[in-house]
Amino acid sequence: MKLIKIDKKSLKEGIDKLKRTHCVFGPVRENDEYEFKVLGDADMPDFSFSNTRMSPKAIVYPQTQLMFTYSLDDAADDCRILKEVPLDERPRAVIGIRPCDALAFPLVRRNFDTPEYQDTFWVRAYEATTFVGLACNEPCATCFCTSAGTGPFGKEGLDVLLVEDGDDFFAEPLTPKGESLLETAGWTTEAGGGAEEKITSMAAAANEHITSAVSFDNIKKREILELYDAPFWEEEAFSCINCGTCTYVCPTCWCFDIQDETFGKSGVRMRNWDSCMSPLFTLHASGHNPRTKKHERVRQRFMHKLKYYVDKYDNGIQCVGCGRCVRLCPVNIDIRSICNKMNNFDPEACKCEVASS
Amino acid sequence: MQNPYLPYPVRIDQIITETEDKSLKTFKFVFIRPEDEEKFAYRAGQFAELSVPGLGEIPIGIASSPTEKGFVKFTIFKTGKVTSHLHAMREGEIMGIRGPLGHPYPWETLAGKNIVIIGGGFAFTTLRSSIIFMTDPANRSKFKDIHVIYGARSPGMLLYKEELKSWAERDDMNMHITVDGTDDPDWKYHKGFVPAITEKFAPPADADTYAIICGPPIMIKFTQPVLDNLGYSHDNIIMSLENRMKCGIGICGRCNIGKDLVCKDGPVFTLSQLNAMPKEY
Amino acid sequence: MTGYTEKIREIAARLLTEGKVDRVIGFRKGTVPMMNQPHYVTSPAMAAELIWDSHCGLNLANYVTDRKERIGIVAKGCDSRNLVTHIIENKIKRDQLVIIGVPCTGMVDRNKICAMVEGEITSVEESDDAITVSGNGFSKTIAKTDVLRENCAVCTHRNPVIHDEMVGEPVAEQTGVDAYASVKKVEALSPEEKWNYFENLISTCIRCYACRNACPLCYCPTCFVDESRPQWVGKSQDPIDVRTFHLLRAYHCAGRCTDCGACETACPMGIKVREFTKKLNMDCFELFGWEAGLNIDKRPPLDVYKTDDPDDFIR
Numbered sequence: 021m022k023l024i025k026i027d028k029k030s031l032k033e034g035i036d037k038l039k040r041t042h043c044v045f046g047p048v049r050e051n052d053e054y055e056f057k058v059l060g061d062a063d064m065p066d067f068s069f070s071n072t073r074m075s076p077k078a079i080v081y082p083q084t085q086l087m088f089t090y091s092l093d094d095a096a097d098d099c100r101i102l103k104e105v106p107l108d109e110r111p112r113a114v115i116g117i118r119p120c121d122a123l124a125f126p127l128v129r130r131n132f133d134t135p136e137y138q139d140t141f142w143v144r145a146y147e148a149t150t151f152v153g154l155a156c157n158e159p160c161a162t163c164f165c166t167s168a169g170t171g172p173f174g175k176e177g178l179d180v181l182l183v184e185d186g187d188d189f190f191a192e193p194l195t196p197k198g199e200s201l202l203e204t205a206g207w208t209t210e211a212g213g214g215a216e217e218k219i220t221s222m223a224a225a226a227n228e229h230i231t232s233a234v235s236f237d238n239i240k241k242r243e244i245l246e247l248y249d250a251p252f253w254e255e256e257a258f259s260c261i262n263c264g265t266c267t268y269v270c271p272t273c274w275c276f277d278i279q280d281e282t283f284g285k286s287g288v289r290m291r292n293w294d295s296c297m298s299p300l301f302t303l304h305a306s307g308h309n310p311r312t313k314k315h316e317r318v319r320q321r322f323m324h325k326l327k328y329y330v331d332k333y334d335n336g337i338q339c340v341g342c343g344r345c346v347r348l349c350p351v352n353i354d355i356r357s358i359c360n361k362m363n364n365f366d367p368e369a370c371k372c373e374v375a376s377s
Numbered sequence: 378m379q380n381p382y383l384p385y386p387v388r389i390d391q392i393i394t395e396t397e398d399k400s401l402k403t404f405k406f407v408f409i410r411p412e413d414e415e416k417f418a419y420r421a422g423q424f425a426e427l428s429v430p431g432l433g434e435i436p437i438g439i440a441s442s443p444t445e446k447g448f449v450k451f452t453i454f455k456t457g458k459v460t461s462h463l464h465a466m467r468e469g470e471i472m473g474i475r476g477p478l479g480h481p482y483p484w485e486t487l488a489g490k491n492i493v494i495i496g497g498g499f500a501f502t503t504l505r506s507s508i509i510f511m512t513d514p515a516n517r518s519k520f521k522d523i524h525v526i527y528g529a530r531s532p533g534m535l536l537y538k539e540e541l542k543s544w545a546e547r548d549d550m551n552m553h554i555t556v557d558g559t560d561d562p563d564w565k566y567h568k569g570f571v572p573a574i575t576e577k578f579a580p581p582a583d584a585d586t587y588a589i590i591c592g593p594p595i596m597i598k599f600t601q602p603v604l605d606n607l608g609y610s611h612d613n614i615i616m617s618l619e620n621r622m623k624c625g626i627g628i629c630g631r632c633n634i635g636k637d638l639v640c641k642d643g644p645v646f647t648l649s650q651l652n653a654m655p656k657e658y
Numbered sequence: 659m660t661g662y663t664e665k666i667r668e669i670a671a672r673l674l675t676e677g678k679v680d681r682v683i684g685f686r687k688g689t690v691p692m693m694n695q696p697h698y699v700t701s702p703a704m705a706a707e708l709i710w711d712s713h714c715g716l717n718l719a720n721y722v723t724d725r726k727e728r729i730g731i732v733a734k735g736c737d738s739r740n741l742v743t744h745i746i747e748n749k750i751k752r753d754q755l756v757i758i759g760v761p762c763t764g765m766v767d768r769n770k771i772c773a774m775v776e777g778e779i780t781s782v783e784e785s786d787d788a789i790t791v792s793g794n795g796f797s798k799t800i801a802k803t804d805v806l807r808e809n810c811a812v813c814t815h816r817n818p819v820i821h822d823e824m825v826g827e828p829v830a831e832q833t834g835v836d837a838y839a840s841v842k843k844v845e846a847l848s849p850e851e852k853w854n855y856f857e858n859l860i861s862t863c864i865r866c867y868a869c870r871n872a873c874p875l876c877y878c879p880t881c882f883v884d885e886s887r888p889q890w891v892g893k894s895q896d897p898i899d900v901r902t903f904h905l906l907r908a909y910h911c912a913g914r915c916t917d918c919g920a921c922e923t924a925c926p927m928g929i930k931v932r933e934f935t936k937k938l939n940m941d942c943f944e945l946f947g948w949e950a951g952l953n954i955d956k957r958p959p960l961d962v963y964k965t966d967d968p969d970d971f972i973r
Contacts, residue, residue: 050862052773053928070778073927074864083864084894087382090430100430100471101386101409136641137381137626144378158794161780162690244635248655259696261720263868265926275630278382278623281892282431289382289430292893294631295866300884301631302621302657305435305457310620310634310657320633320657328636350868350924351716352688352695458887 023219024191024202025211026182031189032064034205035115041204042113042150045079047072056114065116067184070160071342075271076121077128079114080145083268087141088289092282102289107141112149113201116182119174120165120342122153124271126177127169127340130333131274150201152191153178157222159229162343164356167233169336173223183219190215234359236337240330246367247327248319256358257318259351264295266321266345266353272338275301296320322358381626384428384473385413390448392468397533401499402464403440403452406474417477419443420484421506422617422645425476426625427451427463435459436622436640439477440502442509444516449474452502452536478625479644482507482589482615490585491522495600497571497592501527501536503617504591509540512550523550524580528571528596530557532564553578572599582608589615601648614648618658634658659763660786662710665825666732669758671705673730679756682730683721684708691782691791692768696721708732710825712784715765715807715923719874723749731755732825734762736809736918738818739951740874743914746957749877759821761829764802764810765919769928771805774798809919809932812837819952837917838940844933856901862927863900865893869931870907872924875914882906908934913942913960914950 026034038044039059046065048057054069056076088102125146132142156163156172165171175181179198183190190211193199202208239247267273277294281287294301297317303309311317329338339355346354387406395401408414419425419439426434435457441450455464466472482503492511496504504527511520525544529535535554545552545566555567555574567574571592580586588609590597597616604614620632620639627641635654637643646654670682686697686707694713698721699705710732719740722729729750733741738759744750766789772779777793784790790799803811812835817828836842844855867883870876883891883903891906892899915935922932942948945968946959 051928052769084896092431100473102384102428102430102473104380104383131630132628134627137628138378139628140378140380140382160778243653245653245655248635255698258698258721261868261871261924263871263924264864264866265868268864268866269926274628276623277631277893278434278629279893280431280433281894287431290894291629292895294629296630298867298884304619304621305460316657323635323655324630324633328633332636346690348926350872350926352690352693354689357689 021193021199023211023215024193024207025209025215026189026191026207027209028187028189030207034207035059035064038113038115038201038205042111042201044113044115045076046115056117067116067154070156070158071118071121071344073344073348074269075124075342075344076114076117077124077271077274079112080125080149081128081142081274083293084290085141085292086288086290087278089286090280090289091286093285105288107144109144109148112145113152114149115152116154117151117178118156118342119153119170119172119176119178119181120163120168120340121271122151122177123165123170123174123340124177124342125151127272127336127338128274130335150179150197151177152180152182152198152201155181155183155223155226157184157226159226160343161231162346163230163341164232164234164343165341166227166230167235168339168341170340171223172226172230173219183222185218185222190219192219232341232343232356234337234339234341234356235363236326236330236359238363238365239327239359242327242365242367244323244327244331247362247365248323250362250365250367252361252365253319254315256353256361257315260297260314260318260353261351262297262299262314262317263350264293264297265348265350267295267297268293269344269348271342271344272325272340296324318353322355322362325355326359326362382475382624384426384434384475385417386410386471387449387474389466389468389470389472392466395452395536395538397531400455401452401536402455403450403536404463405448405450406472407448409471414447417449417474419449419477420481421510422482422503423477423479424503424625424644425449425451425474425478426622427453427459428473428475429459429462430473432459432462434475434623434625436478436619436625438503438506438617440505442506442513444510444513452499452505454499475625479640480642482617482645487587488519490520490587491580492520492524493579493586493588494523494525494527495571495575495579495588495590495592496525496527497596498529498534499536500591500593500617504589505537505540507589508544508550512544512547517549521585522580524553524578525550526553526555526571526574526578528555528557528567528569528574532556532559532561551578570599571596572603575600576603576606579604579607582610582613584610584613587613587615589617591617611648611652616646616648616651618644618646618651620644620658659710659712659760659826660784662760662825663708666708666710666758666760667705669823669825670699670708670730671702673756674700674705675702678728679730680727682708682732682758683718684732684758685710685714685716685718688713691779692766692771710760712764712766712789712802713768713782715919716872717874717918717920719744720872720920722755723874723877725750725754728754729756730758732758732760733818733821734760735813735816735818736762736916738820739815739916740918742820742951742954743916743958744874745954752954756823757818757821759818759824761817761824761826762810762813763816763829764806764813765923766802766805767807767923771800774800774805807919807923808840808930809917809922811835812839813917815916815949815952820954838936838943840933841937841940844937856933857897859933860900860904860929863904863929864927865895865900865903866926868924868926869921869929872920873911874918874920875911876907882910904931904934908938911935912938913946913948913958915939916951
């Protein structure tokens with residue numbers, strides 16, 4: 021597929037064209053933070069950001085999603101029979117998603133799109149979305165994407181990769197969907213010679229910028245129970261306040277709760293993001309709670325992301341290195357430290373310590 | 378793409394109170410759309426999410442056997458929001474069920490084997506499904522000896538009392554009914570906790586003998602050493618777990634134990650598998 | 659507050675060596691700039707992990723709730739008042755605690771600091787009254803008083819009200835600050851303006867409950883938002899439910915809140931949740947002359963019946 025060049029001055033024209041056929045999402049500045057929002061007629065994506073505060077997972081998987089409606093009116097024919105809420109299947113385009121967030125989608129897809137069951141809500145929204153990524157020329161100190169399966173110029177999960185270069189963008193179509201979007205937007209000018217080399221060197225420079233890394237090769241080799249029974253969980257979990265910040269800002273966290281809410285004689289069945297940090301998450305109706313202690317929940321989150329997912333899918337950790345949880349955790353629980361602690365954990369050494377103390 | 382969260386509408390055809398304290402009721406559901414019954418084709422050991430619009434859903438083991446046509450049965454313990462509402466519902470009311478969910482007991486492996494079923498309290502529901510399935514004339518010859526040990530706190534707390542009696546009278550299975558204690562002078566079955574009865578009456582272990590256990594944690598805790606002493610290998614001990622669930626289809630992420638989701642990779646696990654899993658249940 | 663780190667380490671090591679406490683709870687240096695992590699040490703050697711600077715905005719009293727062991731706890735003014743409240747409310751016993759008092763000159767608001775520079779901050783240094791932040795190609799020194807957290811800027815209880823040890827000399831309490839200036843500003847708005855003000859305030863709330871969980875007062879075994887029989891509050895992003903959570907939580911903190919600001923510091927969305935609790939603090943002050951946690955022998959007004967209660971419905 022041909023590399024395209026987009027003059028920054030013609031960006032607006034192209035995006036306006038896209039808005040005619042797509043619901044377009046882009047990063048928008050609100051006070052001092054950036055978030056992905058639907059771009060209204062007059063709005064343009066603001067690319068002067070390192071990353072948004074909340075991840076763009078809400079574009080495909082909103083925090084609150086109506087699933088069904090029902091009537092509780094005994095006189096109605098369809099009393100107590102659930103009716104599907106029609107899905108919004110208009111084509112969508114996300115412009116300016118970072119490679120880390122883009123990788124999160126195929127990673128999460130393994131959960132929502134399985135041979136046995138397809139989550140129609142997630143899958144239809146995902147398939148209707150074209151992802152136009154924006155490479156990171158200046159990664160942050162908290163970014164560790166290169167050790168988490170992608171990189172500042174990573175392509176996985178994207179349909180087009182934009183690279184900002186002075187007054188232009190390079191646009192590399194990566195899939196037929198991406199090519200089609202570039203055509204619709206009228207971005208068809210081919211980039212000149214030397215463009216590929218330029219991008220390669222920019223990518224290398226960006227990779228150099230990454231100072232943070234995690235290792236999980238040993239985590240993969242360990243038995244689940246060795247890591248589960250490791251003695252460091254209580255200490256690591258001490259500061260945790262069991263809020264939902266990490267899970268809600270994380271692009272690869274997907275757990276949800278299903279609830280019914282009724283108003284008078286009619287109601288909805290909806291799903292909301294939920295967090296394994298909450299004590300309620302695993303509370304049985306009998307009152308029994310397998311994860312009643314805080315450190316059990318903290319352990320669950322990191323074991324899930326760094327070990328269970330690895331064992332289950334054999335395709336890397338359930339983390340893309342975006343660094344949001346590291347920046348936003350109110351008590352500075354750092355997944356990088358915990359990952360490296362798990363990776364360096366040697367159950368034999370611990371046994372020797374216990375024996376000699 | 379079928380929406381996996383959409384339940385099949387069912388009508389409550391019959392409600393029977395099973396236990397003397399009224400905490401357990403068996404619900405017989407009939408599918409409103411006959412074609413849904415075919416789509417719901419299930420095997421013993423599976424569960425379904427019972428859906429009560431306005432309240433929520435609960436995962437309950439299927440108590441009826443696939444050999445029983447025209448309906449599905451669930452025995453439900455009254456413990457929380459949804460189950461309390463269910464217990465107050467009437468015959469003729471509409472609700473929904475989603476399923477069948479989870480893995481059944483490993484019937485391919487169990488074919489041609491001796492089966493020892495050990496159940497306690499109200500965890501006996503999928504075991505009823507299994508017994509009716511195995512003793513159905515079309516299936517009985519596929520299994521060798523069948524032993525059942527089932528106990529409850531008192532005679533009034535036993536489930537499926539009439540069926541238990543008829544099973545005790547069959548000569549193609551060994552039925553051991555027990556209660557923790559009773560003052561009833563006419564009680565003709567055993568008295569004693571399930572682990573003790575298991576120790577007395579369970580057949581010796583061998584490669585062809587499998588035990589399926591379902592019961593409250595305390596019963597399992599004391600029954601397992603008995604089976605260990607009898608020499609049962611952990612691959613031959615089959616258990617069914619519970620956990621807090623919502624979607625039941627392995628997507629919402631709530632019910633995991635280690636890397637396994639109880640709803641999708643389970644709820645049936647061998648003891649060998651459980652030993653390798655974190656004790657988060 | 660320079661010099662406090664050494665003193666905290668010395669006291670912690672001493673308490674642990676002498677076996678006076680089982681653990682000392684303080685902060686250790688965070689892994690990202692302007693952030694510290696609540697931490698505990700159980701041996702004299704580990705005491706060297708403790709630090710203190712102007713980014714210790716979380717309330718450590720949150721970590722002693724219902725604990726059974728003996729604890730050395732680092733507490734600035736507001737934290738110490740929460741310890742008093744905890745003792746009064748039976749969440750910890752006085753004799754379990756060795757309170758390491760910190761006379762505090764205020765914690766800084768890292769959002770304010772980030773807004774003052776362009777680019778990512780990668781290192782921070784501080785002196786007694788200034789913070790120097792640096793990043794790629796920039797460095798800026800900011801007066802601490804310019805970036806204090808809002809509650810610290812109007813704080814009149816900087817010195818611990820209860821302590822067993824002190825890490826420094828008491829600091830002068832601020833005078834001439836109106837602790838409730840922000841409340842009065844909102845009270846002066848018209849009803850419609852007030853409605854819009856609060857709607858905007860919580861419009862970005864993601865119901866993570868970081869505010870509630872960082873608050874030492876919020877220790878109910880089942881919070882009202884988590885109750886299911888009956889379910890009082892919905893769990894979705896419906897604005898009605900978001901409002902209910904914030905308003906009711908503020909009421910549950912009435913008469914107990916010390917304005918420590920941990921809620922605002924914890925909030926990942928930067929919501930000024932103190933706008934709710936501050937109003938109730940002002941009401942308690944004006945109606946009952948009450949400020950929480952100042953006196954270990956006095957029970958809070960909403961806990962006590964007096965014959966001269968201002969409300970006549972209760973007489």
